Amino acid sequence: MTPLSTSRPRPTRRHGRNSYDGIEEWLTKLADLPPGSAEHSRMRTQIQHLCLPLADHIARRYSGRGQHYEDLYQVASLGLVAAIDRYDAARETPFLAFAVPTVLGEVRRHFRDHGWSVRVPRRTKEIQLALAPAIETLCHRLSRMPTAIEIAIELDVDLLEATQAMLAANAYTSDSLDTSAYDSDDEYAPSVANTLGTEDSGYRITEEALTLAPLLDELPPRERLVLHLRFFGDQTQAQIAERLGVSQMQVSRIISRTLAQLRARALPRED
Incomplete structure:
Protein backbone atom coordinates (compact mmCIF):
# COMPACT_ATOMS: atom_id res chain seq x y z
CA MET A 1 0.00 0.00 0.00
CA GLY A 115 -37.11 8.79 11.90
CA TRP A 116 -40.61 8.43 13.35
CA SER A 117 -43.32 11.08 13.39
CA VAL A 118 -45.21 9.44 16.26
CA ARG A 119 -44.18 7.26 19.14
CA VAL A 120 -43.82 3.60 18.15
CA PRO A 121 -42.63 0.75 20.42
CA ARG A 122 -38.97 -0.16 19.93
CA ARG A 123 -39.80 -3.78 19.14
CA THR A 124 -42.09 -2.63 16.32
CA LYS A 125 -39.40 -0.28 15.00
CA GLU A 126 -36.84 -3.08 14.89
CA ILE A 127 -39.20 -5.38 12.99
CA GLN A 128 -40.14 -2.56 10.61
CA LEU A 129 -36.48 -1.98 9.73
CA ALA A 130 -36.15 -5.67 8.82
CA LEU A 131 -39.27 -5.68 6.64
CA ALA A 132 -37.73 -4.32 3.42
CA PRO A 133 -34.84 -6.85 3.23
CA ALA A 134 -37.20 -9.70 4.13
CA ILE A 135 -39.79 -8.70 1.50
CA GLU A 136 -37.06 -8.33 -1.14
CA THR A 137 -35.71 -11.80 -0.32
CA LEU A 138 -39.17 -13.37 -0.44
CA CYS A 139 -40.03 -11.65 -3.73
CA HIS A 140 -36.97 -13.21 -5.38
CA ARG A 141 -37.74 -16.58 -3.83
CA LEU A 142 -41.49 -16.65 -4.53
CA SER A 143 -41.58 -14.52 -7.71
CA ARG A 144 -44.49 -12.57 -6.19
CA MET A 145 -45.28 -10.30 -3.28
CA PRO A 146 -45.26 -12.29 -0.01
CA THR A 147 -48.23 -12.47 2.33
CA ALA A 148 -48.14 -11.19 5.89
CA ILE A 149 -47.81 -14.69 7.33
CA GLU A 150 -44.91 -15.48 4.98
CA ILE A 151 -43.16 -12.31 6.13
CA ALA A 152 -43.75 -13.24 9.76
CA ILE A 153 -42.25 -16.70 9.20
CA GLU A 154 -39.24 -15.20 7.40
CA LEU A 155 -38.60 -12.78 10.30
CA ASP A 156 -39.42 -15.45 12.92
CA VAL A 157 -41.97 -13.17 14.61
CA ASP A 158 -45.66 -13.43 15.42
CA LEU A 159 -48.13 -12.57 12.68
CA LEU A 160 -49.53 -9.77 14.85
CA GLU A 161 -46.06 -8.25 15.31
CA ALA A 162 -45.38 -8.40 11.57
CA THR A 163 -48.74 -6.78 10.81
CA GLN A 164 -48.16 -4.02 13.37
CA ALA A 165 -44.73 -3.33 11.87
CA MET A 166 -46.21 -3.02 8.38
CA LEU A 167 -48.91 -0.66 9.65
CA ALA A 168 -46.31 1.32 11.62
CA ALA A 169 -44.64 2.30 8.36
CA ASN A 170 -47.52 4.77 7.90
CA ALA A 171 -46.39 6.56 11.07
CA TYR A 172 -42.81 6.95 9.88
CA THR A 173 -43.29 10.29 8.16
CA SER A 174 -45.99 12.92 8.21
CA ASP A 175 -46.83 15.80 5.92
CA SER A 176 -47.22 19.31 7.22
CA LEU A 177 -50.68 20.84 6.97
CA ASP A 178 -49.00 23.88 5.41
CA THR A 179 -47.44 21.83 2.60
CA SER A 180 -48.63 22.82 -0.85
CA ALA A 181 -48.28 20.92 -4.08
CA TYR A 182 -48.73 21.52 -7.77
CA ASP A 183 -51.33 19.37 -9.45
CA SER A 184 -49.92 20.40 -12.83
CA ASP A 185 -47.72 23.05 -14.35
CA ASP A 186 -50.66 25.45 -14.60
CA GLU A 187 -52.75 24.58 -11.56
CA TYR A 188 -51.70 25.16 -7.96
CA ALA A 189 -53.08 22.95 -5.22
CA PRO A 190 -53.74 24.72 -1.88
CA SER A 191 -52.21 23.47 1.32
CA VAL A 192 -54.05 20.87 3.36
CA ALA A 193 -54.70 23.45 6.07
CA ASN A 194 -56.64 25.55 3.56
CA THR A 195 -58.96 22.65 2.83
CA LEU A 196 -59.64 21.70 6.45
CA GLY A 197 -61.22 23.40 9.41
CA THR A 198 -63.71 25.52 7.48
CA GLU A 199 -66.46 27.17 9.49
CA ASP A 200 -69.55 25.01 9.76
CA SER A 201 -72.64 27.06 8.91
CA GLY A 202 -74.65 24.79 11.18
CA TYR A 203 -73.17 26.48 14.25
CA ARG A 204 -74.46 29.87 13.15
CA ILE A 205 -77.90 28.47 12.41
CA THR A 206 -77.99 26.86 15.85
CA GLU A 207 -76.98 30.10 17.56
CA GLU A 208 -79.63 32.05 15.68
CA ALA A 209 -82.28 29.46 16.50
CA LEU A 210 -81.41 29.58 20.21
CA THR A 211 -81.58 33.37 20.11
CA LEU A 212 -84.87 33.59 18.24
CA ALA A 213 -86.76 30.77 19.98
CA PRO A 214 -87.86 32.79 23.03
CA LEU A 215 -88.61 35.83 20.87
CA LEU A 216 -90.88 33.77 18.60
CA ASP A 217 -92.78 32.48 21.62
CA GLU A 218 -93.56 36.08 22.61
CA LEU A 219 -95.15 36.96 19.24
CA PRO A 220 -98.94 37.27 18.88
CA PRO A 221 -100.51 34.05 17.54
CA ARG A 222 -101.29 35.47 14.08
CA GLU A 223 -97.74 36.79 13.47
CA ARG A 224 -96.24 33.53 14.72
CA LEU A 225 -98.53 31.51 12.41
CA VAL A 226 -97.66 33.65 9.38
CA LEU A 227 -93.91 33.16 9.92
CA HIS A 228 -94.40 29.45 10.47
CA LEU A 229 -96.38 29.01 7.27
CA ARG A 230 -93.99 31.16 5.22
CA PHE A 231 -90.59 29.88 6.38
CA PHE A 232 -91.35 26.41 7.70
CA GLY A 233 -94.44 25.49 5.69
CA ASP A 234 -92.89 26.92 2.51
CA GLN A 235 -96.21 28.55 1.53
CA THR A 236 -96.50 31.62 -0.65
CA GLN A 237 -97.91 34.89 0.57
CA ALA A 238 -100.99 34.30 -1.58
CA GLN A 239 -101.62 30.90 0.01
CA ILE A 240 -101.23 32.36 3.50
CA ALA A 241 -103.56 35.25 2.66
CA GLU A 242 -106.21 32.84 1.39
CA ARG A 243 -105.96 30.73 4.55
CA LEU A 244 -106.22 33.74 6.87
CA GLY A 245 -108.88 35.54 4.80
CA VAL A 246 -106.78 38.64 4.26
CA SER A 247 -105.06 40.25 1.31
CA GLN A 248 -101.60 39.33 0.10
CA MET A 249 -100.47 42.89 0.84
CA GLN A 250 -101.47 42.47 4.47
CA VAL A 251 -99.49 39.23 4.71
CA SER A 252 -96.44 40.98 3.22
CA ARG A 253 -96.72 43.80 5.75
CA ILE A 254 -97.09 41.33 8.64
CA ILE A 255 -93.96 39.46 7.58
CA SER A 256 -91.90 42.64 7.08
CA ARG A 257 -93.03 44.20 10.38
CA THR A 258 -92.51 41.02 12.40
CA LEU A 259 -89.04 40.34 10.96
CA ALA A 260 -88.00 43.92 11.69
CA GLN A 261 -89.14 43.55 15.30
CA LEU A 262 -87.28 40.25 15.72
CA ARG A 263 -84.13 41.71 14.17
CA ALA A 264 -84.21 44.71 16.45
CA ARG A 265 -84.62 42.57 19.55
CA ALA A 266 -82.11 39.88 18.57
CA LEU A 267 -79.23 42.09 17.45
CA PRO A 268 -77.38 44.16 20.09
CA ARG A 269 -77.78 47.90 19.83
CA GLU A 270 -74.86 49.97 18.63
CA ASP A 271 -73.87 53.00 20.71
Whole structure:
Protein backbone atom coordinates (compact mmCIF):
# COMPACT_ATOMS: atom_id res chain seq x y z
CA MET A 1 0.00 0.00 0.00
CA THR A 2 1.40 3.43 -0.91
CA PRO A 3 1.98 5.85 1.97
CA LEU A 4 -0.93 8.08 2.77
CA SER A 5 -0.58 11.65 1.59
CA THR A 6 -0.18 14.27 4.28
CA SER A 7 -2.33 16.73 2.33
CA ARG A 8 -6.03 16.95 3.17
CA PRO A 9 -8.18 15.31 0.47
CA ARG A 10 -10.44 17.67 -1.48
CA PRO A 11 -14.18 17.48 -0.62
CA THR A 12 -14.94 16.20 -4.10
CA ARG A 13 -13.01 13.05 -3.27
CA ARG A 14 -15.59 12.20 -0.61
CA HIS A 15 -17.48 9.95 -2.98
CA GLY A 16 -14.45 8.58 -4.82
CA ARG A 17 -12.91 5.08 -4.93
CA ASN A 18 -13.84 2.64 -2.18
CA SER A 19 -10.69 0.51 -2.22
CA TYR A 20 -9.47 -0.29 1.27
CA ASP A 21 -6.73 -2.77 0.39
CA GLY A 22 -4.03 -2.74 3.07
CA ILE A 23 -5.97 -0.49 5.46
CA GLU A 24 -5.33 -3.00 8.25
CA GLU A 25 -1.59 -2.26 7.95
CA TRP A 26 -2.18 1.40 8.67
CA LEU A 27 -4.57 0.62 11.51
CA THR A 28 -1.85 -1.53 13.04
CA LYS A 29 0.60 1.36 12.80
CA LEU A 30 -2.05 3.65 14.33
CA ALA A 31 -2.44 1.30 17.29
CA ASP A 32 1.32 1.43 17.92
CA LEU A 33 1.38 5.24 18.10
CA PRO A 34 0.85 6.99 21.45
CA PRO A 35 -2.77 8.15 21.67
CA GLY A 36 -3.04 11.93 21.64
CA SER A 37 0.28 12.44 19.88
CA ALA A 38 0.50 14.60 16.77
CA GLU A 39 1.49 11.61 14.63
CA HIS A 40 -1.43 9.57 15.97
CA SER A 41 -3.91 12.36 15.21
CA ARG A 42 -2.48 12.89 11.72
CA MET A 43 -2.62 9.23 10.77
CA ARG A 44 -6.07 8.79 12.31
CA THR A 45 -7.41 11.71 10.22
CA GLN A 46 -5.85 10.30 7.06
CA ILE A 47 -7.41 6.89 7.64
CA GLN A 48 -10.80 8.51 8.22
CA HIS A 49 -10.61 10.39 4.93
CA LEU A 50 -9.50 7.28 3.11
CA CYS A 51 -12.51 5.34 4.43
CA LEU A 52 -15.12 8.05 3.82
CA PRO A 53 -16.41 6.34 0.64
CA LEU A 54 -17.72 3.60 2.92
CA ALA A 55 -19.85 6.15 4.83
CA ASP A 56 -21.00 7.60 1.53
CA HIS A 57 -21.98 4.16 0.19
CA ILE A 58 -24.03 3.27 3.26
CA ALA A 59 -25.68 6.72 3.43
CA ARG A 60 -26.75 6.46 -0.20
CA ARG A 61 -28.04 2.95 0.38
CA TYR A 62 -30.41 4.17 3.09
CA SER A 63 -31.36 7.54 1.59
CA GLY A 64 -34.86 8.01 0.21
CA ARG A 65 -36.47 6.45 3.28
CA GLY A 66 -37.62 9.63 4.97
CA GLN A 67 -34.17 10.93 5.97
CA HIS A 68 -31.94 13.35 4.07
CA TYR A 69 -28.71 12.04 2.60
CA GLU A 70 -26.55 14.63 4.39
CA ASP A 71 -27.94 13.59 7.78
CA LEU A 72 -27.33 9.94 7.01
CA TYR A 73 -23.81 10.70 5.76
CA GLN A 74 -23.01 12.50 9.00
CA VAL A 75 -24.30 9.59 11.10
CA ALA A 76 -22.44 7.06 8.94
CA SER A 77 -19.24 9.11 9.23
CA LEU A 78 -19.52 9.13 13.02
CA GLY A 79 -20.02 5.37 12.92
CA LEU A 80 -16.93 5.07 10.74
CA VAL A 81 -14.86 7.06 13.24
CA ALA A 82 -16.12 4.78 16.02
CA ALA A 83 -15.15 1.71 13.98
CA ILE A 84 -11.63 3.06 13.44
CA ASP A 85 -11.20 3.80 17.14
CA ARG A 86 -12.59 0.44 18.27
CA TYR A 87 -10.83 -1.75 15.71
CA ASP A 88 -8.45 -4.23 17.31
CA ALA A 89 -5.65 -4.91 14.86
CA ALA A 90 -4.37 -7.79 17.02
CA ARG A 91 -7.41 -9.88 16.10
CA GLU A 92 -6.41 -9.78 12.41
CA THR A 93 -10.05 -9.30 11.40
CA PRO A 94 -10.61 -7.56 8.05
CA PHE A 95 -11.46 -3.95 8.76
CA LEU A 96 -14.52 -3.92 6.50
CA ALA A 97 -15.96 -6.97 8.29
CA PHE A 98 -15.84 -4.93 11.49
CA ALA A 99 -16.62 -1.44 10.15
CA VAL A 100 -19.68 -2.20 8.02
CA PRO A 101 -21.81 -3.63 10.88
CA THR A 102 -20.67 -0.78 13.12
CA VAL A 103 -21.68 1.92 10.64
CA LEU A 104 -24.93 0.15 9.76
CA GLY A 105 -25.76 -0.05 13.46
CA GLU A 106 -25.38 3.71 13.84
CA VAL A 107 -27.53 4.42 10.79
CA ARG A 108 -30.26 2.02 11.91
CA ARG A 109 -30.27 3.52 15.40
CA HIS A 110 -30.68 6.92 13.80
CA PHE A 111 -33.72 5.68 11.89
CA ARG A 112 -35.11 4.04 15.00
CA ASP A 113 -34.69 7.08 17.26
CA HIS A 114 -35.19 10.03 14.90
CA GLY A 115 -37.11 8.79 11.90
CA TRP A 116 -40.61 8.43 13.35
CA SER A 117 -43.32 11.08 13.39
CA VAL A 118 -45.21 9.44 16.26
CA ARG A 119 -44.18 7.26 19.14
CA VAL A 120 -43.82 3.60 18.15
CA PRO A 121 -42.63 0.75 20.42
CA ARG A 122 -38.97 -0.16 19.93
CA ARG A 123 -39.80 -3.78 19.14
CA THR A 124 -42.09 -2.63 16.32
CA LYS A 125 -39.40 -0.28 15.00
CA GLU A 126 -36.84 -3.08 14.89
CA ILE A 127 -39.20 -5.38 12.99
CA GLN A 128 -40.14 -2.56 10.61
CA LEU A 129 -36.48 -1.98 9.73
CA ALA A 130 -36.15 -5.67 8.82
CA LEU A 131 -39.27 -5.68 6.64
CA ALA A 132 -37.73 -4.32 3.42
CA PRO A 133 -34.84 -6.85 3.23
CA ALA A 134 -37.20 -9.70 4.13
CA ILE A 135 -39.79 -8.70 1.50
CA GLU A 136 -37.06 -8.33 -1.14
CA THR A 137 -35.71 -11.80 -0.32
CA LEU A 138 -39.17 -13.37 -0.44
CA CYS A 139 -40.03 -11.65 -3.73
CA HIS A 140 -36.97 -13.21 -5.38
CA ARG A 141 -37.74 -16.58 -3.83
CA LEU A 142 -41.49 -16.65 -4.53
CA SER A 143 -41.58 -14.52 -7.71
CA ARG A 144 -44.49 -12.57 -6.19
CA MET A 145 -45.28 -10.30 -3.28
CA PRO A 146 -45.26 -12.29 -0.01
CA THR A 147 -48.23 -12.47 2.33
CA ALA A 148 -48.14 -11.19 5.89
CA ILE A 149 -47.81 -14.69 7.33
CA GLU A 150 -44.91 -15.48 4.98
CA ILE A 151 -43.16 -12.31 6.13
CA ALA A 152 -43.75 -13.24 9.76
CA ILE A 153 -42.25 -16.70 9.20
CA GLU A 154 -39.24 -15.20 7.40
CA LEU A 155 -38.60 -12.78 10.30
CA ASP A 156 -39.42 -15.45 12.92
CA VAL A 157 -41.97 -13.17 14.61
CA ASP A 158 -45.66 -13.43 15.42
CA LEU A 159 -48.13 -12.57 12.68
CA LEU A 160 -49.53 -9.77 14.85
CA GLU A 161 -46.06 -8.25 15.31
CA ALA A 162 -45.38 -8.40 11.57
CA THR A 163 -48.74 -6.78 10.81
CA GLN A 164 -48.16 -4.02 13.37
CA ALA A 165 -44.73 -3.33 11.87
CA MET A 166 -46.21 -3.02 8.38
CA LEU A 167 -48.91 -0.66 9.65
CA ALA A 168 -46.31 1.32 11.62
CA ALA A 169 -44.64 2.30 8.36
CA ASN A 170 -47.52 4.77 7.90
CA ALA A 171 -46.39 6.56 11.07
CA TYR A 172 -42.81 6.95 9.88
CA THR A 173 -43.29 10.29 8.16
CA SER A 174 -45.99 12.92 8.21
CA ASP A 175 -46.83 15.80 5.92
CA SER A 176 -47.22 19.31 7.22
CA LEU A 177 -50.68 20.84 6.97
CA ASP A 178 -49.00 23.88 5.41
CA THR A 179 -47.44 21.83 2.60
CA SER A 180 -48.63 22.82 -0.85
CA ALA A 181 -48.28 20.92 -4.08
CA TYR A 182 -48.73 21.52 -7.77
CA ASP A 183 -51.33 19.37 -9.45
CA SER A 184 -49.92 20.40 -12.83
CA ASP A 185 -47.72 23.05 -14.35
CA ASP A 186 -50.66 25.45 -14.60
CA GLU A 187 -52.75 24.58 -11.56
CA TYR A 188 -51.70 25.16 -7.96
CA ALA A 189 -53.08 22.95 -5.22
CA PRO A 190 -53.74 24.72 -1.88
CA SER A 191 -52.21 23.47 1.32
CA VAL A 192 -54.05 20.87 3.36
CA ALA A 193 -54.70 23.45 6.07
CA ASN A 194 -56.64 25.55 3.56
CA THR A 195 -58.96 22.65 2.83
CA LEU A 196 -59.64 21.70 6.45
CA GLY A 197 -61.22 23.40 9.41
CA THR A 198 -63.71 25.52 7.48
CA GLU A 199 -66.46 27.17 9.49
CA ASP A 200 -69.55 25.01 9.76
CA SER A 201 -72.64 27.06 8.91
CA GLY A 202 -74.65 24.79 11.18
CA TYR A 203 -73.17 26.48 14.25
CA ARG A 204 -74.46 29.87 13.15
CA ILE A 205 -77.90 28.47 12.41
CA THR A 206 -77.99 26.86 15.85
CA GLU A 207 -76.98 30.10 17.56
CA GLU A 208 -79.63 32.05 15.68
CA ALA A 209 -82.28 29.46 16.50
CA LEU A 210 -81.41 29.58 20.21
CA THR A 211 -81.58 33.37 20.11
CA LEU A 212 -84.87 33.59 18.24
CA ALA A 213 -86.76 30.77 19.98
CA PRO A 214 -87.86 32.79 23.03
CA LEU A 215 -88.61 35.83 20.87
CA LEU A 216 -90.88 33.77 18.60
CA ASP A 217 -92.78 32.48 21.62
CA GLU A 218 -93.56 36.08 22.61
CA LEU A 219 -95.15 36.96 19.24
CA PRO A 220 -98.94 37.27 18.88
CA PRO A 221 -100.51 34.05 17.54
CA ARG A 222 -101.29 35.47 14.08
CA GLU A 223 -97.74 36.79 13.47
CA ARG A 224 -96.24 33.53 14.72
CA LEU A 225 -98.53 31.51 12.41
CA VAL A 226 -97.66 33.65 9.38
CA LEU A 227 -93.91 33.16 9.92
CA HIS A 228 -94.40 29.45 10.47
CA LEU A 229 -96.38 29.01 7.27
CA ARG A 230 -93.99 31.16 5.22
CA PHE A 231 -90.59 29.88 6.38
CA PHE A 232 -91.35 26.41 7.70
CA GLY A 233 -94.44 25.49 5.69
CA ASP A 234 -92.89 26.92 2.51
CA GLN A 235 -96.21 28.55 1.53
CA THR A 236 -96.50 31.62 -0.65
CA GLN A 237 -97.91 34.89 0.57
CA ALA A 238 -100.99 34.30 -1.58
CA GLN A 239 -101.62 30.90 0.01
CA ILE A 240 -101.23 32.36 3.50
CA ALA A 241 -103.56 35.25 2.66
CA GLU A 242 -106.21 32.84 1.39
CA ARG A 243 -105.96 30.73 4.55
CA LEU A 244 -106.22 33.74 6.87
CA GLY A 245 -108.88 35.54 4.80
CA VAL A 246 -106.78 38.64 4.26
CA SER A 247 -105.06 40.25 1.31
CA GLN A 248 -101.60 39.33 0.10
CA MET A 249 -100.47 42.89 0.84
CA GLN A 250 -101.47 42.47 4.47
CA VAL A 251 -99.49 39.23 4.71
CA SER A 252 -96.44 40.98 3.22
CA ARG A 253 -96.72 43.80 5.75
CA ILE A 254 -97.09 41.33 8.64
CA ILE A 255 -93.96 39.46 7.58
CA SER A 256 -91.90 42.64 7.08
CA ARG A 257 -93.03 44.20 10.38
CA THR A 258 -92.51 41.02 12.40
CA LEU A 259 -89.04 40.34 10.96
CA ALA A 260 -88.00 43.92 11.69
CA GLN A 261 -89.14 43.55 15.30
CA LEU A 262 -87.28 40.25 15.72
CA ARG A 263 -84.13 41.71 14.17
CA ALA A 264 -84.21 44.71 16.45
CA ARG A 265 -84.62 42.57 19.55
CA ALA A 266 -82.11 39.88 18.57
CA LEU A 267 -79.23 42.09 17.45
CA PRO A 268 -77.38 44.16 20.09
CA ARG A 269 -77.78 47.90 19.83
CA GLU A 270 -74.86 49.97 18.63
CA ASP A 271 -73.87 53.00 20.71
